[in-house]
Amino acid sequence: MRSLFRSKHLISSPSNHINNLHYSPYKLGFTVRTIITTCRAVLLPRFGSADVLEVRDDVRVPDLKSNEVLVRARAVSVNPLDTRMRAGYGRSLFESLLPLILGRDVSGEVAAVGASVQTLKVGQEVFGALHPTAVRGTYADYAILSEDQLTKKPTTISHVEASAIPFAALTAWRALKSTARITKGQRVLVVGGGGAVGYSAVQLAVAAGCAVSATCESESIERLLAAGAEQALDYTSEDLEVTLKGQYNAVLDTIGIQQTERMGINLLKRGGHYMTLQGESASLTDRYGLAIGLPMATAILLKKQMQYRLSHGIEYYWTYMRTDAEGLDEIHRLTVSGRLKVPVQKTFPITQVREAHNAKDKRTIPGKVVLELD
Ligand SMILES: NC(=O)c1ccc[n+]([C@@H]2O[C@H](COP(=O)([O-])OP(=O)(O)OC[C@H]3O[C@@H](n4cnc5c(N)ncnc54)[C@H](OP(=O)(O)O)[C@@H]3O)[C@@H](O)[C@H]2O)c1
Incomplete structure (x- = not known):
């Protein structure tokens, strides 16, 4: 053909x-x-x-x-x-x-x-x-x-x-800008800041005028501080749930395991947004097929959303990359000015x-x- x-x-x-x-x-x-x-x-x-x-x-x-x-x-x-x-x-x-x-x-x-x-x-x-x-x-x-x-x-x-840059940065954009709608002066935590999405998220949030913290392994700390994070915390060595409890407007969790989810939720202020990149829609549909897996995923998500709204007063999301022309424009602008990079x-x-x-x-x-x- x-x-x-x-x-x-x-x-x-x-x-x-x-x-x-x-x-x-x-x-x-x-x-x-x-x-x-x-x-x-x-x-x-x-x-x-x-x-x-x-x-x-x-x-x-x-x-x-x-x-x-x-x-x-x-x-x-x-x-x-x-x-x-x-x-x-x-x-x-x-x-x-x-x-x-x-x-x-x-x-x-x-x-x-x-x-x-x-x-x-x-x-x-x-x-x-x-x-x-x-x-x-x-x-x-x-x-x-x-x-x-x-x-x-x-x-x-x-x-x-x-x-x-684009896939990682658009994933971060979708969470921080489209979902949490972060604004200047807010406090943002990126869990797993050393990866492409986490590092992009830190740079996007810094550019938006937010006060940004990130957790990462020790090798990534210097790079995250240089990108404008106020704090880069080694999650293997600090008791973050005690020191940072209730401080953040938005948490983007790139790791999304039980432990980071619990930590992220506890660190949010009431009205804050917790976003994990590890939503279960695909894994459940792979396991049980579309007909069972998809409604099951929806039910789990709705249950968690309701549960965390009641227990912590926060919004809970599974967030996914979406192509987004406005996000891409901003990514272009920040890349031109040298404020967004993925090494x-x-x-x-x-x-x-x-x-x-x-x-x-x-x-x-x-x-x-x-x-x-x-
Ligand atoms: N839901 C979605 O639509 C979506 C979209 C994109 C990605 N994801 C998922 O989100 C997760 C992160 O994606 P990603 O693209 O950011 O993955 P990645 O770049 O491979 O990063 C994963 C982890 O590897 C470590 N790492 C990466 N680069 C490093 C470096 N230069 N030096 C030291 N450590 C480094 C980081 O650990 P530390 O942070 O601990 O330092 C980081 O958190 C993956 O599980 C991916 O599947 C989901």
Whole structure:
């Protein structure tokens, strides 16, 4: 099957990948048509260890819908969701859709735009992230995202640096801005501040004018203080529930185990918001199927919400990443001004995606890993 992309602008040809593509631009008056039918991508044919991942040169590129953008990917970051999906998380939703392409984040250049795309042009450098449930992910030479899932990449950062930011930062944005609606002067606690979401949350809350504390392992303390946190607390050594009880307007818990949930809730003021990233909807639907798992998850969530409202006077949420154009604008602004970063610990060529996933599975690289596509 062949895909046809029409563009008012000349597509920039990735010459070093031309052999992987059926690439054939030709002029029609003032327009240029570009036909790209297949590209290199990492396929997930079945759930399992990193060994199931397959780098293939002939993966179909679907037609662009009118609001979509074809991105020539230069760097894609590895998120915990990628390794979890690979191992079967979300199987109730994804199993019938295999083979999948993993990957949420991307940084690259616009290669073609759909008919209604207004804000982006062919050749522009962009970065962005797909929604958690997207089936065609970004581990591909050509990724497809909608216009509102992308923003211009700041010229001050590389594709590798840019690709590490959007999924994590949008997750933090969704919790702090859309759910808790944090405002200047409030006190925010990030539980697990050393990871990509936690570190982004600290920077977003600092930029919003909040007084921010974070808990983390000792290796992350200096980095969090440098990012503007007033306190970075090693949760392995401090009795936080006593010293900080009832102080916070919002708690974002990136770890979301029983112990951190209890601590987070006890540290909130009345009227505060507790948000965990470890909601149980996917795990329960994976275990019991959609028909039983989903109502079960809803019942558990409602029970907890009611229970904590009565016992502590707080609002309790399972929070999930959502693509959000307003959030992406703010992330772009903060990235340009250097106030939002996610440090990258190691890069791998996309051909070594199995090694990259193995390193994350075995926790030999604690920080952000990025796959390069040159
Ligand atoms: N619900 C959703 O939509 C959603 C979205 C995104 C992520 N998540 C989940 O949220 C959790 C966190 O995600 P993430 O992307 O932030 O994961 P991550 O970057 O892998 O971080 C996980 C933990 O690893 C440690 N770590 C990371 N980078 C480090 C570094 N450079 N040096 C030292 N330690 C480091 C941190 O521990 P310390 O904090 O203890 O220092 C951190 O909390 C994951 O479980 C993920 O699945 C959920």
